[in-house]
Amino acid sequence: MTNKKCKYIFVTGGVLSGVGKGITAASIGTILKAKGYKVTMQKCDPYLNVDAGLLNPVEHGECYVTHDGVETDLDLGHYERFLDFETSKYSITLSGSIYKELIERERAGGFHGKTVQLVPHFTGLVCEKIEKASKDSDIHIVEIGGTIGDYEGLPFVEAIRLFANKVGRRNCLYVSVVYVPFIHTSNELKTKPAQNALKDLRGFGIIPDVVCVRTENPAPRAICEKIAAFSGISSDAVVNLPDIQSVYDVPFNVLKSGVLAILNDFVGSDKEPDMNRWKEFSRRRAKKYARTVRIGLVAKYVGNDDTYMCVTEALKASAAWDKVNLDLKWINAEEVEKNTSLLKGLDGIVVPGGFGSRGVEGKIKAAEYALKHNVPYLGLCLGLQVACIAAARLGGLKDANSEEFGARELDGNNVIYIMEGQKGKESTGGTMRLGDYKALLMPKTNVMKIYKKAFQANEYIYGTTVLENGKVEVIERHRHRYEVNQKFLNVIRDGGVVVSGTSPDGKLVEFVESPSNRFFVATQAHPEFKSRPLNPHPLFREFVKAAGSNKTA
Ligand code: GLN
Numbered sequence: 001m002t003n004k005k006c007k008y009i010f011v012t013g014g015v016l017s018g019v020g021k022g023i024t025a026a027s028i029g030t031i032l033k034a035k036g037y038k039v040t041m042q043k044c045d046p047y048l049n050v051d052a053g054l055l056n057p058v059e060h061g062e063c064y065v066t067h068d069g070v071e072t073d074l075d076l077g078h079y080e081r082f083l084d085f086e087t088s089k090y091s092i093t094l095s096g097s098i099y100k101e102l103i104e105r106e107r108a109g110g111f112h113g114k115t116v117q118l119v120p121h122f123t124g125l126v127c128e129k130i131e132k133a134s135k136d137s138d139i140h141i142v143e144i145g146g147t148i149g150d151y152e153g154l155p156f157v158e159a160i161r162l163f164a165n166k167v168g169r170r171n172c173l174y175v176s177v178v179y180v181p182f183i184h185t186s187n188e189l190k191t192k193p194a195q196n197a198l199k200d201l202r203g204f205g206i207i208p209d210v211v212c213v214r215t216e217n218p219a220p221r222a223i224c225e226k227i228a229a230f231s232g233i234s235s236d237a238v239v240n241l242p243d244i245q246s247v248y249d250v251p252f253n254v255l256k257s258g259v260l261a262i263l264n265d266f267v268g269s270d271k272e273p274d275m276n277r278w279k280e281f282s283r284r285r286a287k288k289y290a291r292t293v294r295i296g297l298v299a300k301y302v303g304n305d306d307t308y309m310c311v312t313e314a315l316k317a318s319a320a321w322d323k324v325n326l327d328l329k330w331i332n333a334e335e336v337e338k339n340t341s342l343l344k345g346l347d348g349i350v351v352p353g354g355f356g357s358r359g360v361e362g363k364i365k366a367a368e369y370a371l372k373h374n375v376p377y378l379g380l381c382l383g384l385q386v387a388c389i390a391a392a393r394l395g396g397l398k399d400a401n402s403e404e405f406g407a408r409e410l411d412g413n414n415v416i417y418i419m420e421g422q423k424g425k426e427s428t429g430g431t432m433r434l435g436d437y438k439a440l441l442m443p444k445t446n447v448m449k450i451y452k453k454a455f456q457a458n459e460y461i462y463g464t465t466v467l468e469n470g471k472v473e474v475i476e477r478h479r480h481r482y483e484v485n486q487k488f489l490n491v492i493r494d495g496g497v498v499v500s501g502t503s504p505d506g507k508l509v510e511f512v513e514s515p516s517n518r519f520f521v522a523t524q525a526h527p528e529f530k531s532r533p534l535n536p537h538p539l540f541r542e543f544v545k546a547a548g549s550n551k552t553a
Contacts, residue, residue: 006138038137221240416485489509
């Protein structure tokens with residue numbers, strides 16, 4: 001079952017977490033993809049949760065959803081943005097899910113009386129997961145979460161060591177990302193923690209082929225040489241990756257560092273990576289333009305990019321492609337509840353996904369404000385639900401609300417209600433409507449025009465199909481429990497909002513829009529998950545374009 005042609009890159013981290021191990025791994029992948037290889041990535045995370053769905057986004061960042069409906073963490077979003085492939089349930093391997101699978105197998109008698117152990121059972125299952133995830137790849141990159149030496153991470157380290165026995169050491173490249181701090185009081189860079197981390201890694205049987213030394217500022221060559229000398233690694237293989245403005249410049253940093261020669265050697269090809277599109281993106285992103293669009297993100301958790309990572313990335317990429325500066329304003333939804341003047345002066349409003357009632361009245365007010373003042377609006381999942389509630393209220397149903405926030409069928413105000421089969425599951429994991437679902441777009445709607453235009457320009461084709469009858473079918477990822485109650489479509493229409501896309505059987509509302517607005521589009525899906533820096537999602541692009549359209553240079 002092993003994919004014989006695949007080569008594997010294992011990326012571990014030392015000293016501290018959060019120093020850009022994932023971005024370094026994705027950047028190496030980007031370079032290899034630019035050399036023409038099919039590259040995939042996988043994250044092995046040692047925490048004991050079964051998935052990331054129930055994790056608090058403030059602590060853990062955005063929950064990212066794969067096309068096949070797994071709730072994962074934001075690393076997979078980075079992988080998709082850098083490598084433009086679709087991750088899957090095989091791209092994430094958490095200790096919790098491995099234990100769960102082993103215990104279920106044991107309970108079902110699958111081990112035939114054997115003692116179940118970390119080695120070889122846990123490690124064996126991790127190897128199986130790596131093989132599955134790399135099934136169709138030329139190069140498969142596995143990032144191990146946390147830092148070397150963490151208790152929970154040890155079985156993963158042992159698994160990736162063992163993996164080389166399976167596929168041959170020459171088919172594996174071990175990359176260690178270590179941090180070298182600068183101590184201001186003594187005015188020097190300290191390599192000791194990095195040396196210790198590499199010693200630990202050696203103790204687990206892995207001598208890395210590449211060591212990426214992360215520093216705040218460019219480090220003198222002597223620092224890398226010292227680490228090389230103390231760790232028994234050739235000095236060419238120890239490279240410096242200093243901090244850089246944007247994560248999308250890291251591939252260029254990696255190229256500059258000298259790693260390319262090692263990668264070339266590993267894959268057996270000197271072909272130059274074609275980084276032209278990334279260069280163009282980097283140029284556009286760094287440039288200052290004559291026009292600035294001010295977009296308000298009306299949300300519950302403000303000020304932290306991680307919580308709405310895909311949304312902010314999609315906006316930034318769209319601004320770069322539309323050649324405008326993005327002025328992103330984080331607006332606390334709870335404050336909008338009391339004071340809608342916070343929305344004044346915005347060129348566009350985004351209401352992203354969300355759960356729970358805190359701040360929801362502010363989000364409803366934001367949608368209402370957009371409807372009343374003809375301000376471009378993009379609603380994502382909860383953003384669609386609040387748009388429908390706002391429209392129903394404008395249409396005359398004053399107490400319109402969602403069952404999530406206390407509306408009841410009995411009171412005739414449940415414009416948003418719980419989906420069939422979701423009752424009683426409100427605080428359980430992995431039970432929402434998750435992952436890819438099709439939607440059929442209504443003819444002549446703005447949404448249909450946007451997707452069709454992008455499809456025809458070959459700019460956005462992920463799952464978009466123009467059917468023979470001229471209708472457009474799209475596939476987007478989902479993560480929700482509630483939906484629009486179609487009983488209320490008339491009152492929603494009276495408030496100025498119409499349905500522009502439904503599930504193919506017509507049962508679920510997937511897109512709504514306001515025909516009289518310059519741009520007012522909301523979707524029950526999360527198009528941000530499929531937006532790419534080199535290919536921003538058309539709904540985001542058109543939203544940013546509309547927001548900038550009343551601006552003069
Ligand atoms: N809380 C809403 C639901 O469950 C919206 C979910 C979301 O925005 N992802 O339907």
